[in-house]
Amino acid sequence: MRKIIFNPQYDTKCFIDYKRRGGTILDTQFVGKQGLLSELELRAGLTIAQIPTIERKASYLVALEEYISDNQNSMFRKSVQVDSFGVADELLSWRDRLVFAGWNGSITGISEKLDELSAIESHFSTIGDEDRWQRVLVEYSTKPILSNTTIEVHSEKEHLNPIYRHLLDTLSTQGVQIDYFTPQISKPKITVVEFDDLYDAYRWGATMPKEYLMICQNRKAFNNILSSYSEPTISSTLNDSNPSIIQLFKLGLSLFMRPLNIYNLLSYLQVAVNPVPSALRSELKSLLVDEGGFGDQEKGWNAIITNYIASLDLDKRKRNEGRIEDFLSMLSLNEAEIDRKRVLEYAKKLGSWALQRKAIEVDSSINEQLSLLSTFCNAMTKLLTNSKQEKISQQELKMLILAIYAPSSFVGSEAQKGSFNSVNSIENIADSVPKAIWIDCNGSLPVECDYSFLSKQEAQKLKESRVLIWDTTAQLQAAMAGIEYALGQIDEEIILVSSQNHNGEQLSQHPIITKYRKDDVASNPVPNCKSEQKPVTPLPSPQEKYQFAGKVSPRVKESFSSLDMLIKYPLDYALKYLAGLYKRGVAQLGQLERTKGNVAHRVIENLAKECDNNAYQMLQSYADNSDKCVEVATNQVGVILLLEENRIDFENFKRNLKEAVFALCGIIETNNLDIVSLESKLATLMIDEVILDSRMDMLLKNKSGEYIVFDLKWSSGKKQYEQIQDNSALQLAVYQYLCERNLGKVAAVGFYILPKTQLYTAHRNFVNTERRITVIEPKEEFDLMLQAMDSYKTRYEELGSGLAIVGEQNIYSDYQLFKAEVR
Numbered sequence: 001m002r003k004i005i006f007n008p009q010y011d012t013k014c015f016i017d018y019k020r021r022g023g024t025i026l027d028t029q030f031v032g033k034q035g036l037l038s039e040l041e042l043r044a045g046l047t048i049a050q051i052p053t054i055e056r057k058a059s060y061l062v063a064l065e066e067y068i069s070d071n072q073n074s075m076f077r078k079s080v081q082v083d084s085f086g087v088a089d090e091l092l093s094w095r096d097r098l099v100f101a102g103w104n105g106s107i108t109g110i111s112e113k114l115d116e117l118s119a120i121e122s123h124f125s126t127i128g129d130e131d132r133w134q135r136v137l138v139e140y141s142t143k144p145i146l147s148n149t150t151i152e153v154h155s156e157k158e159h160l161n162p163i164y165r166h167l168l169d170t171l172s173t174q175g176v177q178i179d180y181f182t183p184q185i186s187k188p189k190i191t192v193v194e195f196d197d198l199y200d201a202y203r204w205g206a207t208m209p210k211e212y213l214m215i216c217q218n219r220k221a222f223n224n225i226l227s228s229y230s231e232p233t234i235s236s237t238l239n240d241s242n243p244s245i246i247q248l249f250k251l252g253l254s255l256f257m258r259p260l261n262i263y264n265l266l267s268y269l270q271v272a273v274n275p276v277p278s279a280l281r282s283e284l285k286s287l288l289v290d291e292g293g294f295g296d297q298e299k300g301w302n303a304i305i306t307n308y309i310a311s312l313d314l315d316k317r318k319r320n321e322g323r324i325e326d327f328l329s330m331l332s333l334n335e336a337e338i339d340r341k342r343v344l345e346y347a348k349k350l351g352s353w354a355l356q357r358k359a360i361e362v363d364s365s366i367n368e369q370l371s372l373l374s375t376f377c378n379a380m381t382k383l384l385t386n387s388k389q390e391k392i393s394q395q396e397l398k399m400l401i402l403a404i405y406a407p408s409s410f411v412g413s414e415a416q417k418g419s420f421n422s423v424n425s426i427e428n429i430a431d432s433v434p435k436a437i438w439i440d441c442n443g444s445l446p447v448e449c450d451y452s453f454l455s456k457q458e459a460q461k462l463k464e465s466r467v468l469i470w471d472t473t474a475q476l477q478a479a480m481a482g483i484e485y486a487l488g489q490i491d492e493e494i495i496l497v498s499s500q501n502h503n504g505e506q507l508s509q510h511p512i513i514t515k516y517r518k519d520d521v522a523s524n525p526v527p528n529c530k531s532e533q534k535p536v537t538p539l540p541s542p543q544e545k546y547q548f549a550g551k552v553s554p555r556v557k558e559s560f561s562s563l564d565m566l567i568k569y570p571l572d573y574a575l576k577y578l579a580g581l582y583k584r585g586v587a588q589l590g591q592l593e594r595t596k597g598n599v600a601h602r603v604i605e606n607l608a609k610e611c612d613n614n615a616y617q618m619l620q621s622y623a624d625n626s627d628k629c630v631e632v633a634t635n636q637v638g639v640i641l642l643l644e645e646n647r648i649d650f651e652n653f654k655r656n657l658k659e660a661v662f663a664l665c666g667i668i669e670t671n672n673l674d675i676v677s678l679e680s681k682l683a684t685l686m687i688d689e690v691i692l693d694s695r696m697d698m699l700l701k702n703k704s705g706e707y708i709v710f711d712l713k714w715s716s717g718k719k720q721y722e723q724i725q726d727n728s729a730l731q732l733a734v735y736q737y738l739c740e741r742n743l744g745k746v747a748a749v750g751f752y753i754l755p756k757t758q759l760y761t762a763h764r765n766f767v768n769t770e771r772r773i774t775v776i777e778p779k780e781e782f783d784l785m786l787q788a789m790d791s792y793k794t795r796y797e798e799l800g801s802g803l804a805i806v807g808e809q810n811i812y813s814d815y816q817l818f819k820a821e822v823r
Helices: 018-027 033-044 053-070 077-082 084-100 112-123 129-142 162-173 198-206 219-228 244-254 262-270 278-291 301-311 314-332 340-360 364-386 394-404 456-464 472-487 511-516 518-523 560-568 570-578 592-610 615-637 644-670 718-725 730-742 784-800 815-822
Strands: 002-006 028-031 149-153 177-180 189-197 213-215 236-241 408-413 433-438 490-502 530-533 545-547 674-687 690-701 707-713 746-753 758-761 773-775 803-805
Touching: 002 033, 018 028, 028 033, 033 129, 053 077, 053 084, 053 112, 053 364, 053 394, 077 084, 084 112, 084 129, 084 394, 112 456, 129 162, 149 162, 162 177, 189 198, 189 511, 198 219, 198 490, 219 236, 244 262, 244 340, 244 364, 244 394, 262 278, 278 301, 301 314, 314 340, 340 364, 364 394, 472 490, 472 511, 490 511, 560 570, 560 730, 560 784, 570 784, 570 803, 592 615, 592 644, 592 674, 592 707, 615 644, 674 730, 674 784, 690 730, 707 730, 718 746, 718 758, 730 746, 730 784, 784 803
Parallel strands: 002 028, 002 149, 149 177, 189 490, 189 530, 213 433, 433 490, 707 746, 758 773
Antiparallel strands: 236 408, 545 803, 674 690, 690 707, 746 758
16 A cells, blocks of 8 residues: 655655665655645646746736726725736735635635735636645545555644645545554653854754754755865755856846946856857956956957957857847947837847757756746746837836846755765654754744735635635644654754854744743753753864975066065965966956056056147046046946946046046156156066066156156055055065166156055155155165065075965065074
8 A cells, every 4th residue: 555644844855764664665655745736636637737936926917917907996006006026926925825725716705905816816827836736625525536545644633734634634535544643752852052153053063973863954054064074964955046047037137227237247247057158258257357347449348259250160150149149239238218129039038048058958957947047038028028118117127137036946965975864844854763953943933824914804704705714823833733743753862952143143042942941941841951052163273384295496477466475475376376276266356446446547548548648638638528538448447337336436536536637647747757658568587587577557757868657556555655664665666677677767666646646756856846746765775676586585495395384474674584583
């Protein structure tokens, strides 16, 4: 005889004692509410294709809008005008909960609200799980279908949802044997362990013996801790997850909005499974990250796309040219309102691509994501097709995206050999187990069917109409009874672990702990319950030095940045430049302040090119066209400044930049300097055939033929001031060294601090009529470049002996003393 073991919570992985059950497990099926529904449908021949939830929501919105267009006095009309999809989502959830309890559109006269829900039913025909349950109830009430089957229920009958009770009673009258299994309730020792933070609880749990069954909800976070202790990980599901493929939906549609969000564009290009060819995406990503924008006309965005298409053979060009147009052309749009048909076409094509890719994909997790992506696109297509507007506002599109897109659950990883036996919830314990730890025993009791949208009068009238409304109090009692039922499956010990905080949020104490803690001993059914405070095993501390093997040879070429990293951060230098271990993964745009500096550099560079390096003409041109100059430079290297959240900051930046450019041109003109070039690259031999090269922001020359170097900085200037004062400004020392080796005598070097409109320098060779120049006296005089080369030699001696020091080192001044301390 076939046995079905049913508990509403058994849809997720259960703890089953396969050894004890032996061969009988072959004829036994453990099911939760979804599993039982599917089994009963299969036996009755009621199985149909399931409509994804998000598509049902879209269909219900269409039905709701049709109803309201015929009923302008609807109580829902004004709410739909504000948030149509949100209202449809909420009304559909009401409708489904009522249908599950036995309601249908023919039940009227309860209230105006429910009568309107009944009226919407004539416009809506897409069934969900709740409708499926009602179909099963009707089918099984008419004739016996199950044969040679026993259903063992792992719950007390009075604590089941009335729908399940009704179904089981119906099956019983049809001759199905229904057994309500009551375990031999044990009295395990219950220990309550408390921690300040949930991660402390996970660290403690990671070190416990594997004989305990681990009850854990946030399995991904617990696995991270297990991995840090080199312990095998448990199986996991990524709940409320946003894997990259399904994000193509909201990222791609967001590119129709203006101002363009460059973060979304970069993320869109970085999704590995993508309709845009990977080689093209790689080039476009590099452009955005390196430049901070779309670059110039010669080497920028459009040039990259044109050159890529031209590089393809004829067959590939035909396949890819249309796809590039379909999935990147929205970037050329600049309208405030969006063409509905263009968005509709994009959604159709993205959904179609997802299905085509799914047909050839072998990875099941990717297939799952592609299916969901197609579902999102179908929902958007349905809503946009139903719309009668030619244009939609950016806000409307944003609301549709947010309404349709939802995080989902995906299979994370399988359990590794030697890991804990584990379940998500204590109610998933189907067979007895000696010991268990509930590692995240926090939160409240769940309510399966929330009918709080009903008034007391509505609920009572529905009950009178034989709709099985399950009272909230009864649901909470059933939830507590389900936990106590599961506790009865634990023979020896259960440790309930409670934490106060998680990620800065306070956690509530679970009601089961409140019931069973020691200070409730007067009413405590388990007198041996006690509370403990457990220590946490700390993670190993980082090392101060690392020893490595292998021969280390100096690189052929160094720049200021690599030389500076070698001296200050030897381990980072060794990993990046010698071992080639770059930080891989998601490419990121620069920080806001750095982006401002890039835009300021590009504005000055563009002005100099336009005015043939004439400072006076640069000043005049910028005075007449500053907004246009900034717009061009921002699109080339600083698109993040155009984001709405940066609007006020950007306006302040433009005002500050105007003053900075005027002051810079004034310094150049007042001191009779000529601009030689911007972004000048020079190189020379440094030590033992090692080439030192760097690129200088602005190279100038005075009337005596001596050279001057300005390094442009968008910062407070505090760091640069201190570097000159301490004689540790290696960047300026490198620039002076390169100029002297390649060009001739250097009169001055300095940092031009753009926001302060000040030139910081240790040289006095300037006219300072407008007080734009700050001369800083170094505290001590020594040849910084010689010190740096000495430091370079010593660092390579250390690396050659296999030693790499961790942390920041400052060894420019008094270097010999430092060298002695290190050794």
